[in-house]
Amino acid sequence: MPKIIYLSLLLLFVPAALADGLPDLGEVAQTVMTPQDEQRIGEEILRDVAASGEIVNDIEVVDYLQALGYRLAANSPDNRQRFTFFVVRDNSINAFALPGGVIGVHTGLILSASSESELASVLAHEIGHVVQRHLARMVALQQQDAWKSFAAMAFALLAARSNPQLAGASMQAAQAGAIQKQLDFTREHEREADRVGLQILDQAGFDTRAMPAFFEQLLKGTRFYEGGAPSFLRTHPLTTERIADVRNRVEQLPYHQVTDSPEFSYVRAKLRAMEGSPQQAIAWFQDVLREKKFNSEAAQHYGLAMAYTRANNLEQARREVRWLREHAPRHAMVETLSAHLEFAMGNPREAESQFRRALADFPDHRGLIYGYAEALLASGQPDAALKLLGDKQRIFPDDAHLYELQSQAYTQQGKNLLRHQAQGEAYFHSYNLASAIEQMELALKSGDGDFYQLSIVEARLKQLRQMMGDPKDKK
Numbered sequence: 001m002p003k004i005i006y007l008s009l010l011l012l013f014v015p016a017a018l019a020d021g022l023p024d025l026g027e028v029a030q031t032v033m034t035p036q037d038e039q040r041i042g043e044e045i046l047r048d049v050a051a052s053g054e055i056v057n058d059i060e061v062v063d064y065l066q067a068l069g070y071r072l073a074a075n076s077p078d079n080r081q082r083f084t085f086f087v088v089r090d091n092s093i094n095a096f097a098l099p100g101g102v103i104g105v106h107t108g109l110i111l112s113a114s115s116e117s118e119l120a121s122v123l124a125h126e127i128g129h130v131v132q133r134h135l136a137r138m139v140a141l142q143q144q145d146a147w148k149s150f151a152a153m154a155f156a157l158l159a160a161r162s163n164p165q166l167a168g169a170s171m172q173a174a175q176a177g178a179i180q181k182q183l184d185f186t187r188e189h190e191r192e193a194d195r196v197g198l199q200i201l202d203q204a205g206f207d208t209r210a211m212p213a214f215f216e217q218l219l220k221g222t223r224f225y226e227g228g229a230p231s232f233l234r235t236h237p238l239t240t241e242r243i244a245d246v247r248n249r250v251e252q253l254p255y256h257q258v259t260d261s262p263e264f265s266y267v268r269a270k271l272r273a274m275e276g277s278p279q280q281a282i283a284w285f286q287d288v289l290r291e292k293k294f295n296s297e298a299a300q301h302y303g304l305a306m307a308y309t310r311a312n313n314l315e316q317a318r319r320e321v322r323w324l325r326e327h328a329p330r331h332a333m334v335e336t337l338s339a340h341l342e343f344a345m346g347n348p349r350e351a352e353s354q355f356r357r358a359l360a361d362f363p364d365h366r367g368l369i370y371g372y373a374e375a376l377l378a379s380g381q382p383d384a385a386l387k388l389l390g391d392k393q394r395i396f397p398d399d400a401h402l403y404e405l406q407s408q409a410y411t412q413q414g415k416n417l418l419r420h421q422a423q424g425e426a427y428f429h430s431y432n433l434a435s436a437i438e439q440m441e442l443a444l445k446s447g448d449g450d451f452y453q454l455s456i457v458e459a460r461l462k463q464l465r466q467m468m469g470d471p472k473d474k475k
């Protein structure tokens with residue numbers, strides 16, 4: 001979909017909201033911006049955000065946050081709402097909700113949370129804003145600023161796309177400006193999001209006391225992550241009154257004794273290992289281990305291994321992995337790192353065998369699936385890669401990267417129709433319809449497909465063109 005259409009769609013919502021007088025809240029929330037409209041805008045934003053370079057694409061981080069988010073969303077009062085969670089590389093402590101159930105979380109928040117329940121409490125609060133449809137209701141309340149800011153953010157993202165050097169700056173500006181202004185939720189919204197969020201947190205089995213505790217520390221300004229300011233406070237006005245309110249509710253709920261998942265600790269260590277220079281990261285983990293300042297010792301060894309890997313000190317990284325093998329329960333993230341290390345150290349056979357064994361135990365860990373497929377492709381085994389990818393597409397039918405890898409495998413086999421078809425699906429699942437159509441057209445022209453393959457591509461192309469026509473009809 002061309003950008004201009006997207007922007008005009010956004011801007012169209014403002015006059016539409018004001019045109020026919022204002023019906024009651026509930027109705028407006030439904031009519032001004034339908035869930036389908038929200039979904040579409042959310043997907044467009046996701047696509048731009050994905051291209052901005054400010055997003056953490058690491059599949060293990062993404063999958064962890066998605067799993068945590070889905071676990072919470074599954075306990076929300078609105079089970080028809082779709083959710084997508086993504087991680088923004090930003091040290092400030094924040095999370096935000098966009099149309100279509102799209103929720104962004106800053107790395108600073110993940111690193112600042114001292115327990116998984118604290119991280120979950122902020123996510124649950126954001127889910128609360130989404131299920132109460134606060135964005136749509138703000139439009140209904142003539143808060144046009146919301147839409148101006150969404151448009152501003154879209155422009156900033158466009159600029160970021162056409163000029164990658166600007167990406168960081170404009171994304172920052174978009175977040176600081178747009179999200180701050182537009183998502184100036186009212187106190188009423190905040191109370192609602194707290195109330196709904198707390199229910200979700202409780203039903204999903206987290207420690208509800210984490211919510212007031214984390215909020216309190218944010219308010220006192222005692223919880224910082226290396227210069228990351230708690231910008232959450234700007235977008236979600238927090239008062240002592242509000243915290244007291246949450247605390248009262250918590251007292252009426254049953255207490256859950258909760259231990260953090262190993263993933264929570266490993267993901268935090270992985271993000272931490274990416275900060276600063278490789279040498280700084282190594283020193284940080286060595287220091288933590290020396291002074292025993294940790295909740296999970298295994299996670300610190302994992303982080304140290306990641307930091308050594310960044311520094312290209314693979315022998316030391318392998319030593320840390322060996323420590324993990326001896327002292328920690330078997331974990332998919334450690335297995336993934338170990339197999340990657342073997343590959344990087346020039347032992348492709350050992351890497352393949354580690355990937356294969358680990359996948360038998362953790363069949364849906366995408367870090368392993370990607371790693372194994374990449375290793376097979378790197379050593380020129382497209383048949384084995386295609387077999388693996390085909391199996392895993394049954395679990396992850398919407399995974400763009402699996403299609404991407406499939407396309408690479410077909411390229412190695414010299415199969416042009418299949419290569420473009422798979423690449424087209426990769427674009428489609430990255431919300432890039434125009435490029436998907438282009439690839440399907442190339443597939444038809446490739447000249448090496450049989451009748452059956454050609455008719456599948458033709459049918460798909462027709463379908464994609466219809467989808468493409470849809471927003472134009474709207475305009």
Ligand SMILES: [Zn+2]
Nearest residue numbers: 185190193236
């Ligand atoms: Zn809020």
